[in-house]
Amino acid sequence: MELFEALDNNLVSENDLDEIFLCIESYMARRIICGIDSGSLNKMFAFMGKNIKDLMSKEKISYLVAFKYIILNKVGHYRFPRDNEFExxxxxxxxxxxxxxxxxxxxxxxxxxxxxxxxxxxxxxxxxxxxxxxxxxxxxxxxxxxxxxxxxxxxxxxxxxxxxxxxxxxxxxxxxxxxxxxxxxxxxxxxxxxxxxxxxxxxxxxxxxxxxxxxxxxxxxxxxxxxxxxxxxxxxxxxxxxx
Incomplete structure (x- = not known):
């Protein structure tokens, strides 16, 4: 499920969309500072829409909540660097x-x-x-x-x-x-x-x-x-x- 498709289907608001983009920007910026290779992120983001849709269905949560949960729980070379690593x-x-x-x-x-x-x-x-x-x-x-x-x-x-x-x-x-x-x-x-x-x-x-x-x-x-x-x-x- 693509972001703009989710917007068209009223699954995210424009404010939610702004928050998601800021989250992605932070994710990428922190990874650059931490020297984490981003070569395989295309594959991760390609599957993320399906992961979000599945989590929304199982847990009855919003698109934004599902997105945050998934990106925060990535591990290894997909991880979202926490503050201590970033610092x-x-x-x-x-x-x-x-x-x-x-x-x-x-x-x-x-x-x-x-x-x-x-x-x-x-x-x-x-x-x-x-x-x-x-x-x-x-x-x-x-x-x-x-x-x-x-x-x-x-x-x-x-x-x-x-x-x-x-x-x-x-x-x-x-x-x-x-x-x-x-x-x-x-x-x-x-x-x-x-x-x-x-x-x-x-x-x-x-x-x-x-x-x-x-x-x-x-x-x-x-x-x-x-x-x-x-x-x-x-x-x-x-x-x-x-x-």
């Missing part, structure tokens, strides 16, 4: 070297969530008006090594391309590998940025491992609101396992 991978994920459309998507969603003055992140990245900036730069000079401390090599290797160290800027070439304070204080620096992704950065006086970790956790709290785990209290009355 672990989100904080450490090499976002910068993921597929171009993926990293644009994650940065755009983090920037624009709950923001009435939305930024056309995709368009501005494509046009070059915005670029993806490493706060701790890709080339460490002596000033940056002192900024990071004696463990700068490890910090560089672990955090360079992670979400805690990435932001958006229209002045990437100007920032280059300037010391952190200069990146904040120069004309059009972080302190003057109106982007959400630069708000936390502009409030810092230095840039260290602890600060990178703190920013990553701040962004993860935002991520939990964007890519939510669906809520469901339904439990099957029979235990036939076909999900």
């Amino acid at each position: 672990e991978k989100f904080l450490r994920k090499d976002i910068y070297n993921t597929k171009s459309n993926y990293k644009k998507y994650f940065l755009a969603e983090l920037e624009n969530y709950d923001n009435k003055e939305r930024i056309d992140v995709y368009g501005q990245l494509d046009s070059g008006e915005l670029t993806i900036e490493h706060i701790m730069p890709q080339t460490l000079n002596e000033q940056w090594k002192r900024e990071l401390g004696e463990n700068y090599d490890r910090i560089y290797e672990e955090y360079l391309h992670t979400i805690g160290n990435l932001t958006l800027s229209g002045y990437n070439s100007k920032y280059s590998n300037l010391p952190f304070k200069e990146k904040c204080n120069i004309e059009k620096g972080f302190n003057e940025s109106r982007l959400y992704l630069n708000k936390f950065v502009s409030q810092q006086s230095h840039w260290t491992e602890d600060i990178i970790q703190e920013r990553a956790h701040v962004l993860f709290k935002r991520a939990l609101n964007i890519w939510k785990l669906p809520e469901s209290s339904f439990a099957k009355t029979n235990e036939d396992d076909w999900t």
Whole structure:
């Protein structure tokens, strides 16, 4: 049973449909962050309509409730990553070297969530008006090594391309590998940025491992609101396992 067929047959409302699409978006986004292969999802979704219809018939529940139950109870490489797995991978994920459309998507969603003055992140990245900036730069000079401390090599290797160290800027070439304070204080620096992704950065006086970790956790709290785990209290009355 296809989604739009279910809508036509009044089995789902438009609000239900919106909730289902948001659930699928969260499912896919979390799986990308967690590095779960999605190659076989076409097969899963092809059978999902029948599974939903069967569950609705047996349990006398709505399409939305059946959909949530089924997708939340997928296991193995079909699983819906829970918050603890999502957090672990989100904080450490090499976002910068993921597929171009993926990293644009994650940065755009983090920037624009709950923001009435939305930024056309995709368009501005494509046009070059915005670029993806490493706060701790890709080339460490002596000033940056002192900024990071004696463990700068490890910090560089672990955090360079992670979400805690990435932001958006229209002045990437100007920032280059300037010391952190200069990146904040120069004309059009972080302190003057109106982007959400630069708000936390502009409030810092230095840039260290602890600060990178703190920013990553701040962004993860935002991520939990964007890519939510669906809520469901339904439990099957029979235990036939076909999900």
